[in-house]
Amino acid sequence: MALIVQKYGGSSVADAEKIKNVAKRIAAAQEKGHRVVAVVSAMGDTTDELIDLAHKLSERPDPREMDVLLSTGETVSSTLMAMALKALGHESISLSGAQAGIQTEPLHGKARILSVDPRRILQELNKGRIVIVAGFQGITKDMDITTLGRGGSDTTAVALAAALKCERCEIYTDVEGVYTADPRIVPEAKKLDEIDYEEMLEMATLGARVMHNRAVELGQIYNIPILVASSFKNAQGTLIHGGKAMEVLNKVRGIAHDENVAKITIIGVPDRPGIAASIFEPLSKANVSVDTIVQNASINKITDLTFTVSRTDLARAMEVVKPVADVIGAKGVVSDNKLAKVSIVGTGMQNAPGYAARMFRSLYEQGINIELITTSEIRITCIIDEARVKDAVRVLHKAFELDKG
Numbered sequence: 001m002a003l004i005v006q007k008y009g010g011s012s013v014a015d016a017e018k019i020k021n022v023a024k025r026i027a028a029a030q031e032k033g034h035r036v037v038a039v040v041s042a043m044g045d046t047t048d049e050l051i052d053l054a055h056k057l058s059e060r061p062d063p064r065e066m067d068v069l070l071s072t073g074e075t076v077s078s079t080l081m082a083m084a085l086k087a088l089g090h091e092s093i094s095l096s097g098a099q100a101g102i103q104t105e106p107l108h109g110k111a112r113i114l115s116v117d118p119r120r121i122l123q124e125l126n127k128g129r130i131v132i133v134a135g136f137q138g139i140t141k142d143m144d145i146t147t148l149g150r151g152g153s154d155t156t157a158v159a160l161a162a163a164l165k166c167e168r169c170e171i172y173t174d175v176e177g178v179y180t181a182d183p184r185i186v187p188e189a190k191k192l193d194e195i196d197y198e199e200m201l202e203m204a205t206l207g208a209r210v211m212h213n214r215a216v217e218l219g220q221i222y223n224i225p226i227l228v229a230s231s232f233k234n235a236q237g238t239l240i241h242g243g244k245a246m247e248v249l250n251k252v253r254g255i256a257h258d259e260n261v262a263k264i265t266i267i268g269v270p271d272r273p274g275i276a277a278s279i280f281e282p283l284s285k286a287n288v289s290v291d292t293i294v295q296n297a298s299i300n301k302i303t304d305l306t307f308t309v310s311r312t313d314l315a316r317a318m319e320v321v322k323p324v325a326d327v328i329g330a331k332g333v334v335s336d337n338k339l340a341k342v343s344i345v346g347t348g349m350q351n352a353p354g355y356a357a358r359m360f361r362s363l364y365e366q367g368i369n370i371e372l373i374t375t376s377e378i379r380i381t382c383i384i385d386e387a388r389v390k391d392a393v394r395v396l397h398k399a400f401e402l403d404k405g
């Protein structure tokens with residue numbers, strides 16, 4: 001009798017009818033003889049609605065109160081799910097993140113999980129109950145409620161699967177799995193049957209919003225295979241795992257894109273030791289995460305420094321950078337918030353030449369200008385004009401023959 005952790009996203013539990021359907025699926029897993037823990041997200045757009053509500057009352061809502069408020073979304077869905085299961089004749093109990101033993105660091109809005117003590121969950125399972133856990137939340141050692149960052153219920157599910165030593169974690173959502181590109185942009189995109197943790201991490205971080213990237217990271221660390229599948233259909237889904245028998249023939253596995261990109265360039269920066277630190281230290285103190293950084297080769301000890309941040313962080317980043325640029329004697333600061341990232345991802349690219357060239361030529365043939373380029377071992381990313389990102393995704397999907405499956 002296997003112990004499984006399932007997770008159902010907000011759109012899968014958006015109304016009473018959908019909760020009933022999910023309850024039937026959870027019940028069916030138990031009827032097959034499994035012991036089941038199900039993690040649920042808040043119903044539909046509840047989290048967004050609660051955030052809007054808070055902003056009607058305060059420009060900067062108190063982070064502690066905000067976390068208590070947002071955690072109620074998942075509290076509601078977990079209790080309703082337990083009721084729905086009981087109505088189907090299945091013993092069930094809902095647990096908050098705290099009751100499920102999820103302890104986090106004291107960082108409101110994006111707390112990391114420090115430990116999971118699954119004793120209460122196990123006690124309930126031993127009574128024959130289905131345990132429904134409210135996703136996205138935990139508690140600090142001082143008993144304050146925290147949330148794990150937007151989309152964090154995935155992370156709750158994988159953390160529980162690790163703590164309960166499950167064979168795998170199942171994430172049920174409104175898409176059928178992980179695709180070679182966003183199917184809304186590329187209708188020929190193919191669903192992948194399997195994908196490596198590392199590839200998925202790159203895809204998740206680069207904008208393939210199927211799963212929370214921290215959940216994938218946890219899966220990799222604890223070696224918990226993660227199945228991503230539809231909660232509406234009985235289709236096969238995508239298995240994210242660390243196995244070696246991957247389909248390496250087609251070495252690019254997917255095209256990821258992200259439209260939330262802005263660029264800042266500091267012009268005429270004196271090239272001397274300590275300058276980069278004096279710019280990036282205050283940014284990190286202001287909690288702005290910097291992505292791509294490019295420093296030009298200097299001419300006459302003067303250089304330009306360009307980096308990207310998410311668009312939502314641009315205003316804050318400019319506030320930090322402008323005074324620093326003055327202090328170090330730079331000529332000026334310019335920004336552009338109409339950019340996007342497009343990336344090719346695949347472990348098969350390691351040590352295989354030619355991928356970058358093919359990517360650049362394909363973009364050139366579409367008349368798409370590349371502003372910045374960054375790479376990792378299994379990824380090449382180009383920063384381009386946001387207006388061309390859909391074209392870029394389509395042309396790269398074709399150029400790397402991802403439409404051929």
Ligand code: ASP
Pocket residue numbers: 009010041042047048073135136149150151152153154
């Ligand atoms: N309800 C939270 C959100 O919308 C967490 C989640 O859905 O995973 O971000």
Ligand code: MG
Pocket residue numbers: 009010041042044047151
């Ligand atoms: Mg949600």
